[in-house]
Amino acid sequence: MLQTVSKPTIIILDRQELSLAQTLDCGQCFRWVLQNDGTWQGVAGNKVLWVKEEGENLLAGSLSEPDIEPEKLASFLREYFDMETDYHAIQGLCGSHPTLKEASAFAGGIHILRQEPWESLCTFILSQNNNIKRITGLVERLCENFGQPIPSADGNQYFSFPAAEVLAPLSEERLAPVRCGFRAKYILDAARKITSGEIDLEALRQVPTQQAMEILMKIKGVGPKVAQCALLFGLHKMDCLPRDVWIGRALDTLFPEGFPQEILPVAGVAQQYLFHYVRCHPEVLGGSGK
DNA sequence: ATCCAGGTTGTCC
DNA sequence: GGACAACATGGA
Numbered sequence: 001m002l003q004t005v006s007k008p009t010i011i012i013l014d015r016q017e018l019s020l021a022q023t024l025d026c027g028q029c030f031r032w033v034l035q036n037d038g039t040w041q042g043v044a045g046n047k048v049l050w051v052k053e054e055g056e057n058l059l060a061g062s063l064s065e066p067d068i069e070p071e072k073l074a075s076f077l078r079e080y081f082d083m084e085t086d087y088h089a090i091q092g093l094c095g096s097h098p099t100l101k102e103a104s105a106f107a108g109g110i111h112i113l114r115q116e117p118w119e120s121l122c123t124f125i126l127s128q129n130n131n132i133k134r135i136t137g138l139v140e141r142l143c144e145n146f147g148q149p150i151p152s153a154d155g156n157q158y159f160s161f162p163a164a165e166v167l168a169p170l171s172e173e174r175l176a177p178v179r180c181g182f183r184a185k186y187i188l189d190a191a192r193k194i195t196s197g198e199i200d201l202e203a204l205r206q207v208p209t210q211q212a213m214e215i216l217m218k219i220k221g222v223g224p225k226v227a228q229c230a231l232l233f234g235l236h237k238m239d240c241l242p243r244d245v246w247i248g249r250a251l252d253t254l255f256p257e258g259f260p261q262e263i264l265p266v267a268g269v270a271q272q273y274l275f276h277y278v279r280c281h282p283e284v285l286g287g288s289g290k
Numbered sequence: 291a292t293c294c295a296g297g298t299t300g301t302c303c
Numbered sequence: 304g305g306a307c308a309a310c311a312t313g314g315a
Binding site for chain 1: 297
Binding site for chain 3: 130131133134137138179180181182183
């Protein structure tokens with residue numbers, strides 16, 4: 001990596017328990033890349049950003065807006081990384097069950113990011129019957145083909161996540177370069193229902209989870225899992241419990257009665273601890289580890 | 291080559 | 304209501 005440009009820096013004091021590696025590489029987002037120098041770089045909020053842990057602090061800067069006011073960037077990142085939520089309290093709740101306790105100790109640096117609702121919905125439509133590595137590639141090609149270029153101080157080309165309005169008028173053939181297969185028609189249906197106003201993602205903030213799920217599931221290709229991921233990662237509805245193959249196995253073998261009652265309001269966080277934990281320790285699921 | 295991946299749909303009972 | 308193959312793509 002050529003790293004000749006000096007990086008304007010801001011410091012967010014007290015990153016608390018936040019781990020960038022756990023948070024940015026746990027399958028909730030797909031646009032952050034770990035650089036050779038230990039910095040994470042990614043696109044969020046139409047900005048090209050870098051972040052890095054340094055002891056108790058978080059260092060960060062913007063490559064697309066080198067002159068951004070530090071306080072403005074700090075404010076954006078505090079929101080994006082969800083620094084106001086009391087994750088220690090959530091880990092305390094996880095102490096009531098031995099496996100959750102272990103998972104929260106292992107993955108307790110995870111925060112649920114506050115990503116943009118449309119990006120979250122769209123990327124989790126792409127996630128279905130797919131693996132994280134390939135999802136990352138699909139998102140990258142979607143942005144390269146249909147996002148807006150964002151000028152960056154490092155000389156590289158970055159792209160915003162394409163707006164629903166940009167995708168809505170396209171044809172399935174036009175999406176071919178993304179190579180998302182049968183998911184193309186799902187993306188288009190989602191983009192059209194958002195663009196037409198039939199579904200208002202921002203309005204879902206005021207709608208209870210169950211009802212919001214039913215609304216999102218009117219989109220072709222959106223079932224309960226994708227809907228819950230979109231609501232958890234895009235609208236920060238912490239009671240969502242998206243059930244993928246990993247979480248399904250974990251719930252079946254470790255929580256036949258379901259999560260403890262007191263966890264349910266923050267099931268999404270516990271689920272994310274568990275997701276990271278069992279992917280790194282498949283043996284806890286017993287048998288062949290599958 | 292066959293199986294699988296942060297699932298959903300359509301079909302058949 | 305539940306079971307089950309099909310769906311595009313690419314890595315293991």
